[in-house]
Amino acid sequence: MTPAIEIREVHKRFGSLHALRGIDLTVGQGEFFALLGPNGAGKTTLINILAGLSRATQGCSRVMGHDVVVDYRNARRALGVVPQELVYDAFFTVREMLRFQSGYFGLRKNDAWIDELLHNLGLTDKADIYTRLLSGGMKRRVLVAQALVHKPPVIVLDEPTAGVDVELRQNLWEFVRRLNRDGHTIVLTTHYLEEAETLCSRIAMLKQGQVIALDTTHNLLSAHAATQVRLRLNPNRLPDVLRPLLATEKAGCFHLVLNDYSGLEKVLSTLREANVSVEELEVSKPDLEDVFLQIMGKAGKEAAR
Numbered sequence: 001m002t003p004a005i006e007i008r009e010v011h012k013r014f015g016s017l018h019a020l021r022g023i024d025l026t027v028g029q030g031e032f033f034a035l036l037g038p039n040g041a042g043k044t045t046l047i048n049i050l051a052g053l054s055r056a057t058q059g060c061s062r063v064m065g066h067d068v069v070v071d072y073r074n075a076r077r078a079l080g081v082v083p084q085e086l087v088y089d090a091f092f093t094v095r096e097m098l099r100f101q102s103g104y105f106g107l108r109k110n111d112a113w114i115d116e117l118l119h120n121l122g123l124t125d126k127a128d129i130y131t132r133l134l135s136g137g138m139k140r141r142v143l144v145a146q147a148l149v150h151k152p153p154v155i156v157l158d159e160p161t162a163g164v165d166v167e168l169r170q171n172l173w174e175f176v177r178r179l180n181r182d183g184h185t186i187v188l189t190t191h192y193l194e195e196a197e198t199l200c201s202r203i204a205m206l207k208q209g210q211v212i213a214l215d216t217t218h219n220l221l222s223a224h225a226a227t228q229v230r231l232r233l234n235p236n237r238l239p240d241v242l243r244p245l246l247a248t249e250k251a252g253c254f255h256l257v258l259n260d261y262s263g264l265e266k267v268l269s270t271l272r273e274a275n276v277s278v279e280e281l282e283v284s285k286p287d288l289e290d291v292f293l294q295i296m297g298k299a300g301k302e303a304a305r
Contacts, residue, residue: 001028001029002029002064002065003026003027003028003029003062003065004027004028004029004030004031004063004064004153004154004185005025005026005027005050005061005062005063005154005185005187006025006026006027006061006062006065007023007024007025007026007046007050007059007060007061007062008024008059008060008061009022009023009024009058009059009060010022010023010024010046010049010056010058010059010060010061011023011056011057011058011059012042012045012046012049012054012056012057012209013057018209019042019045019209020042020045020046020049020056020209021208021209021210022059022210023042023046023059023206023209023210023211024211025204025211025214027185027187027202028185029064029153029183029185030180030183030184030185031185031186031201031202032180032185032186032188032199032200032201032202033185033186033187033188033200033201033202033203033204034187034188034189034190034196034199034200034202034203034204034217035047035187035188035189035203035204035206036189036190036193036196036203036204036205036206036292037189037205037206037207038207038296040208041206041207041208041209042206042208042209043158043189043206044084044158044189045209046206047081047156047158047187047189049061049068050063050068050075050079050081050156051068051076051079051081051156052068052069052072052075052076055069062075063075063076063078063079063154064078064153064154066078077105077150077152078152078153078154079152079154079155079156080147080148080149080150080152080154080155080156081147081155081156081158082140082143082144082146082147082155082156082157082158082160083143083158084158084159084162086136086139086140086143087143088131088132088139088142088143089131090130090131090132091130091132092130092131093127093128093129093130093131094118094123094126094127094128094129094131094134094142094145095114095118095127095128097131097142097146098110098114098117098118098142098145098146098149099111099114101146101149101150102114102149102150104150105149105150107149107150110149110150113149113151114145114149117145117148117149118145120171120175121141121144121145121171121172121175122141122167122168122171123138123141123142123145126138136163136164137163137164137165137168140160140162140163140164140168141164141168141172143160144157144160144172148179152184153183153184153185154184154185154187155176155179155184155185155186155187156187156188156189157176157186157187157188157189157190158189159189159190159191160172160188160190161190161192161195162191173195173199176199177199186199188200193287193288193289193292194287194288194289196217196288197217197221197287197288200217201216201217202214202215202216202217203215203216203217203220203288205292205295205296207296207299212295212296212299213295217288220288220291221285221286221287221288221291223291224286224290224291224294224295226257226258226259226286227257227258227259227260227261227263227264227283227284227285228247228255228256228257228258228283228284228285228286228290229255229256229257229258229264229267229281229282229283230253230254230255230256230280230281230282230283230284231253231254231255231256231267231278231280231281232252232253232254232278232279232280232281233254233271233276233277233278233279234276234277234278234279235276236252237276238254238276239270239271239274239276241270242256242267242270242271245257245258245263245267253280261283264283
């Protein structure tokens with residue numbers, strides 16, 4: 001089956017800045033895929049190349065098999081992008097904007113789908129209001145509708161829930177899940193890592209223009225599945241023999257990292273022998289945010305060598 005997105009050895013330079021350094025990615029049709037990284041990692045640059053807003057210095061990219069440079073018309077028809085920035089025409093109503101957007105893709109009779117988008121995104125009562133009069137959250141909903149108006153098989157959501165309320169976030173994800181179940185490929189960038197952990201089956205992590213991790217969400221979490229233990233002790237001291245397990249010490253609590261739950265009994269036994277009592281104890285597994293910080297930290301140390 002033709003991949004939804006195929007990126008091969010993509011480099012992008014802005015003068016002396018090497019923003020993308022040989023990106024290789026393949027996203028299968030029907031995937032819910034996350035593209036994660038800190039600010040400046042190159043996520044938006046990569047999306048702009050896919051959308052035809054920027055051209056790679058080297059390498060090639062395809063959307064549904066269509067080269068984004070050679071076969072740009074079909075590549076852009078196959079792609080819908082929700083950008084980070086609020087981009088809108090202040091002198092058109094919401095419905096007019098969606099009709100114009102439909103026209104860009106040659107869709108003359110698209111009102112039924114426009115009405116469905118307005119309904120699912122909570123914009124029905126705003127359909128005939130000028131976009132300049134909408135709140136920031138409502139404008140972001142309009143951007144989502146614009147990206148979906150031509151029913152693209154591949155949808156890229158670049159920070160779609162930044163600055164929006166909880167209700168919109170829940171409604172948006174319910175709608176996007178439905179699109180994914182219907183066969184649409186979804187690529188998500190977000191700083192809300194709990195969203196990526198819940199929604200995405202596979203994740204790529206970028207740092208300084210390079211892919212430093214690429215795997216299923218399950219595998220990434222399993223590979224960094226060390227047990228975390230938070231302890232508040234009396235007296236407030238950690239025996240020296242347990243110091244190698246110490247990750248951080250914050251707010252009077254010791255945060256230890258164990259290979260598995262079996263190590264917890266050894267920790268408690270050591271504390272008893274040292275006449276140190278446990279006032280508070282919390283055991284947890286790492287979430288995607290913990291994994292992200294570990295991977296980014298490891299990559300930073302390796303780059304500094």
